[in-house]
Amino acid sequence: MIPRRLTAPDPGWTIDTDIVVIGSGIAGLVTALRARTAGRVLLVTKALMDDGSTRWAQGGIAAALHPDDSPEEHLQDTLTAGVGVCAPEAVRVLVTEGPDAVRRLMDLGAEFDRNDDGRIALTREGGHLKRRIAHAGGDATGAEISRALLAAIKGAGIEVVEHALVLDLLLDQGRAAGVTLHVMGEGQRDGVGAVRARAVILATGGLGQVFEATTNPEVSTGDGVALALRAGAAVADLEFVQFHPTVMWLGPDAKGRQPLISEAVRGEGAFLIDERGDRFMAGRHPLADLAPRDVVAKAIMAMMRETGAPCAYLDGRNLGPRIWANRFPTILAACEEHGIDPVHEPIPVIPAAHYASGGVRTDLWGRTSVPGLYACGEVACTGVHGANRLASNSLLEGLVFGRRIAEALPADLAGETPSRTAGALPAPVLLDPSVHAEAQRIMTSEAGVLRNGPGLERAAGELAALADRTTGEPCTEAWEATNLHTVASLIVAASRRREETRGSHWREDFPDADDTWRGHLVSTLADDGTLTTNYEPRELS
Numbered sequence: 190m191i192p193r194r195l196t197a198p199d200p201g202w203t204i205d206t207d208i209v210v211i212g213s214g215i216a217g218l219v220t221a222l223r224a225r226t227a228g229r230v231l232l233v234t235k236a237l238m239d240d241g242s243t244r245w246a247q248g249g250i251a252a253a254l255h256p257d258d259s260p261e262e263h264l265q266d267t268l269t270a271g272v273g274v275c276a277p278e279a280v281r282v283l284v285t286e287g288p289d290a291v292r293r294l295m296d297l298g299a300e301f302d303r304n305d306d307g308r309i310a311l312t313r314e315g316g317h318l319k320r321r322i323a324h325a326g327g328d329a330t331g332a333e334i335s336r337a338l339l340a341a342i343k344g345a346g347i348e349v350v351e352h353a354l355v356l357d358l359l360l361d362q363g364r365a366a367g368v369t370l371h372v373m374g375e376g377q378r379d380g381v382g383a384v385r386a387r388a389v390i391l392a393t394g395g396l397g398q399v400f401e402a403t404t405n406p407e408v409s410t411g412d413g414v415a416l417a418l419r420a421g422a423a424v425a426d427l428e429f430v431q432f433h434p435t436v437m438w439l440g441p442d443a444k445g446r447q448p449l450i451s452e453a454v455r456g457e458g459a460f461l462i463d464e465r466g467d468r469f470m471a472g473r474h475p476l477a478d479l480a481p482r483d484v485v486a487k488a489i490m491a492m493m494r495e496t497g498a499p500c501a502y503l504d505g506r507n508l509g510p511r512i513w514a515n516r517f518p519t520i521l522a523a524c525e526e527h528g529i530d531p532v533h534e535p536i537p538v539i540p541a542a543h544y545a546s547g548g549v550r551t552d553l554w555g556r557t558s559v560p561g562l563y564a565c566g567e568v569a570c571t572g573v574h575g576a577n578r579l580a581s582n583s584l585l586e587g588l589v590f591g592r593r594i595a596e597a598l599p600a601d602l603a604g605e606t607p608s609r610t611a612g613a614l615p616a617p618v619l620l621d622p623s624v625h626a627e628a629q630r631i632m633t634s635e636a637g638v639l640r641n642g643p644g645l646e647r648a649a650g651e652l653a654a655l656a657d658r659t660t661g662e663p664c665t666e667a668w669e670a671t672n673l674h675t676v677a678s679l680i681v682a683a684s685r686r687r688e689e690t691r692g693s694h695w696r697e698d699f700p701d702a703d704d705t706w707r708g709h710l711v712s713t714l715a716d717d718g719t720l721t722t723n724y725e726p727r728e729l730s
Contacts, residue, residue: 190618190656190717190718190719191418191419191656191675191678191714191718191719191720192419192615192617192618192619192620192671192675192718193419193615193616193618193714193716193718194357194419194614194615194616194617194618195356195357195419195617195618195619195663195668195671196617196618196619196660196661196663196667197356197357197369197371197381197617197619197663197668198381198663199381200369200381200382200383201380201381201382202382202383203382203383203384203385204231204350204382204383204384204385205384205385205386206228206229206230206231206348206384206385206386207227207228207229207230207386207387207388207602208224208227208228208229208230208231208386208387208388208389208390208598208602209230209231209232209233209367209368209384209386209388209389209390210224210230210231210232210233210390210392211233211234211355211368211389211390211391211392211393211413212233212234212235212391212392212393212394212413212566212568213232213234213238213239213240213339213349213392214243214335214392214394214566214567214587215243215331215334215335215338215566215584215587215588215591216392216565216566216567216568216569216586216587216588216590216591217232217234217390217392217565217566217591218232218335218338218339218341218342218591219338219587219588219591219592219595220390220392220565220591220592220594220595221342221347222338222341222342222345222347222595223591223592223594223595223596224388224390224594224595224598225345225347226595226598226599227388227595227598227599227602228387228598228602229348230347230348231347231348231349231350231384231386232342232347232348232349232350233349233350233353233355233368233370233384234349234350234351234352234353235352235353235354235355235393235408235412236351236352236406236408237351237352238339238342238349238351239335239336239339240406240408243331243334243335243584243587244331244332244335246330246331246334246583246584247328247329247330247331247449247451247453247519247520248314248322248324248328248330248451248452248453248456248580248581249312249314249322249323249324249325249330249453249581249584250291250294250322250323250324250330250334250581250584250585250588251263251287251314251317251321251322251323251579251580251581251582251584251585252284252287252288252290252291252321252323252585253284253287253288253319253321254288254291254309254311254321254323255311255319255320255321257319258319258320258321260281260284260285260287260288261284262318262319263284263287263319263321264277264280264281264284266316266317266318266319266579267280267283267284267573267575267579267582268280268575269316269481270316270481270482270575270577270578270579270692271573271574271575271576271577271578271579271692272483272575272576272577272691272692272702273575273576273691273702273704273707273727274426274429274575274576274691274692274707274708274709274727275572275573275574275575276571276572276573276575278553278572279553279571279572279573280572280573282553282589282590282593283571283573283582283585283586283589283590286589286592286593287585287588287589290585290588290589290592291323291585291588293588294334294337294338294588297337297338297340297341298337298340298341299325299333299334299336299337299338300325300333300337301323301324301325301330301333302323302324302325302326302327309323310323310324311323312324312453312456312457313453313456313479314451314452314453314455314456314479314580314581315452315455315456315476315478315479315480315481315482315485315580316476316479316480316481316482316579316580317456317479317579317580317581322453322456322580322581324453326518326519327515327516327517327518327519328451328453328516328517328518328519328520329518329519330584331584334584350370350372352372352373353370353371353372353373354370354371354373354412354665354668354669355368355369355370355393355412355413355416356368356369356370356371356381356416356668357369357416357419357420358389358416358417358419358420358559358562359383359385360420360421360559363421363559363560364559364560364561365386365388365389365420365559365560365561365562366385366386366387366561367383367384367385367386367389368383368384368386368389368416369381369382369383369384370382370383370384371665371668373665381663387561387602387605388561388562388563388598388601388602388605389561389562389563390555390563390564390565390594391413391416391417391549391557391562391563391564391565391568391569392413392564392565392566392568392587392591393412393413393414393416393566393568394408394409394413394566394567394568395409395411395544395545395567395568396409396410396411396414396430396545396673396676397409397542397543397544397545398410398411398629398673399411399430399542399628399629399632399673399676399677399680400430400541400542400629400632400633400637401444401445401629401630401632401633402436402443402444402445402447402541402542402633403445403446403447403541403542403543404433404436404446404447404449404541404542404543405446405542405543406446407445407446410669410672410673410676411672411673411675411676412669412672413548413549413564413568414427414545414548414549414568414672414675414676414679415671415672415673415675415676416672417549417557417559417562417564417568418549418675418679418712418713418714419675419714420559420562421558421559421713421714422549422550422557422558422559422562422713423549423550423557423558423711423712423713424547424548424549424550424570424679424711424712424713425547425548425550425570425709425710425711425712426546426547426548426570426575426576426683426709426710427545427547427548427676427679427680427683427710427712428547428680428683428684428686428687428694428710429545429546429547429574429575429576429577429692429693429694430542430544430545430546430680430693430694431482431483431543431544431545431546431577431578431693432482432486432540432541432542432543432637432638432693433449433452433482433486433540433541433543433544434452434482434485434486434488434489434538434540435449435450435451435452435454435455435461435485435503435536435538435540436448436449436450436538436539436540436541436543437449437450437523437524437527437529437536437537437538438499438500438537438538438539439527441499444629447541448520448523448524448527449520449543450503450520450536450538451517451520452479452482452580452581453516453517454503454505454508454517454520455478455479455503456479457505457508457512457516458505458507458508459478459503459504459505459507459508460477460478460503460504461478461485461488461489461501461502461503461504461538462501462502462503462504462535463492463496463498463501463502464496464498464502466504469488469492469501470485470488473488474488481577481579481580482543482577482578482580482693483576483577483692483693483695486540486638486693487638487695489501489538489539489540490540490638490639493539499539500537500538500539501537501538501539502535502536502537502538503531503535503536503538504535505531505532505535505536506531506532506533506534506535508532509532510532513531513532524536540638542637544567544578544583545567546570546574546575546576546577546578546692546693547570547574547683548564548567548568548569548570549564549568549569549570550569550570550711551563551564551565551569551570551571551590553571553593554593554594554596554597555569555571555590555591555593555594555597556597556601561601561605563594565586565587565590565591565594566583566586566587566590566591567583569590571586571590573586574586575692576691576692576693576694577692577693615716618659618671618718619659619660619661619662619663619667619668619671620655620656620658620659620660620667620670620671620674621658621659621660621667621670622660622664622666622667622669622670623658623670624655624658624670624671624673624674625666625669625670625673627651627655628652628655628670628673628674628677629673631647631648631651631652631655631677632648632677632680632681634648635647635648635681636648636677636680636681636684638695639695639697640684640694640695640696640697641696641697641698642685642688642696642698645681645684645685646685648677648681649678649681649682649685652674652677652678652681653678655674656674678720679712679720682712682720682722683710683712683722684696686710686722686724687706687710688703688706689701689702689703689706690702691706691707705726706724707726707727708724708725708726708727709724709725709727710722710723710724710725711723711724711725
């Protein structure tokens with residue numbers, strides 16, 4: 190069983206607003222800035238304003254900005270990477286509105302790297318047939334975008350609540366009416382309050398902490414997906430968890446957030462080798478080392494199985510010291526911090542949990558199946574990414590769909606007023622904090638890069654047993670553990686149903702793609718806490 194509501198103290202304070210945006214990554218910040226035309230905006234974030242995933246983005250943001258490129262070519266590359274599960278209409282929105290969205294970002298003050306002729310410097314990453322990745326500070330694109338957006342937020346006078354873990358959605362007759370949240374103030378653990386609002390926008394980011402090793406920050410425990418599911422929203426395609434192929438290998442016992450080695454390093458000419466120094470991507474895909482991420486991750490895992498090696502190696506010695514220092518200063522510093530000199534030696538790498546291609550299901554304007562509840566960024570499933578996100582499309586998705594939510598809000602909220610009432614609430618449940626580490630162990634062992642039926646069945650059984658490990662003592666650790674367990678259960682349920690290998694979902698017992706599965710797995714939660722996962726086929730084209 191999955192809880193319909195978290196155990197928490199009654200709210201001790203209340204804020205009234207029109208729109209509450211939850212999350213301070215690119216999706217949340219863009220939405221908050223644009224949503225001011227629809228009313229008062231309150232921005233809530235789990236840690237500090239710049240502690241989300243956006244500031245860690247190294248590679249860049251993809252858009253057809255070069256005269257030799259086009260939205261149509263970007264669309265085709267995205268559809269190819271998504272392996273038949275993308276929603277073409279959502280991808281078309283992304284690629285056609287993307288270039289102007291990036292230009293508006295520059296108007297806000299974001300400064301991208303430029304060539305000697307003054308044009309924006311563009312690079313390639315896996316799956317892109319054209320150079321269309323704009324970057325900043327070499328490999329500090331996310332940090333620059335975050336800087337510019339945070340400055341705009343400050344200038345706009347938007348009210349902000351930091352260190353706030355959102356707990357549950359407030360509902361009035363089935364419509365979103367605000368949220369409960371816990372402010373994790375220094376030295377206090379009783380900061381539960383309520384925000385009453387006419388619209389709730391989830392921009393809470395990812396769920397990488399469901400696994401033991403990830404590129405995601407510690408705050409990425411799937412809180413938004415879990416909240417939406419408990420509130421009755423549909424969640425889709427969560428089996429498609431993308432494992433980034435080149436994460437620095439720090440040893441077999443490394444856990445938590447791991448250093449990412451951007452795909453842009455391969456875009457500039459680095460390549461993968463095995464322990465013998467042999468390149469192993471040639472012949473596995475026409476793009477070789479620049480194949481889509483799922484292809485590269487699977488090739489690395491296959492090589493490790495065949496040779497018994499603990500990792501692969503990324504060889505960037507051909508780039509030379511100048512490119513490493515100027516183009517990848519952040520990655521260079523991370524390597525040196527761990528005793529690796531990438532100018533003169535290959536970097537040990539291994540796949541690690543990176544990005545959720547699925548999430549809370551939305552339409553093209555960010556609306557979920559719960560009226561008044563919206564989602565954008567990694568927490569959402571717009572249909573853009575399909576079975577495997579194309580590199581550097583994530584920042585663009587936050588820009589484009591965050592703006593579309595803001596454009597939809599004035600009409601959607603016409604005549605709506607904040608609610609002060611709520612219907613009957615389901616019984617609250619809270620899992621013990623110890624569930625956190627146990628769920629991570631289960632997911633890493635049985636539902637990681639390689640999956641199979643028996644392993645997923647074991648995972649489902651072990652997760653179900655953990656659901657009995659409850660506590661009556663609300664705290665941040667217990668709320669996060671409960672959210673993480675919910676998301677893990679969703680991933681396993683969908684992974685068991687999808688009996689094929691497609692994109693970032695790799696079933697060893699069903700090694701081939703099967704077009705009868707070229708559709709979506711949509712999960713909902715019944716009133717009694719029973720999870721239902723249904724298959725919705727797509728028309729083949």
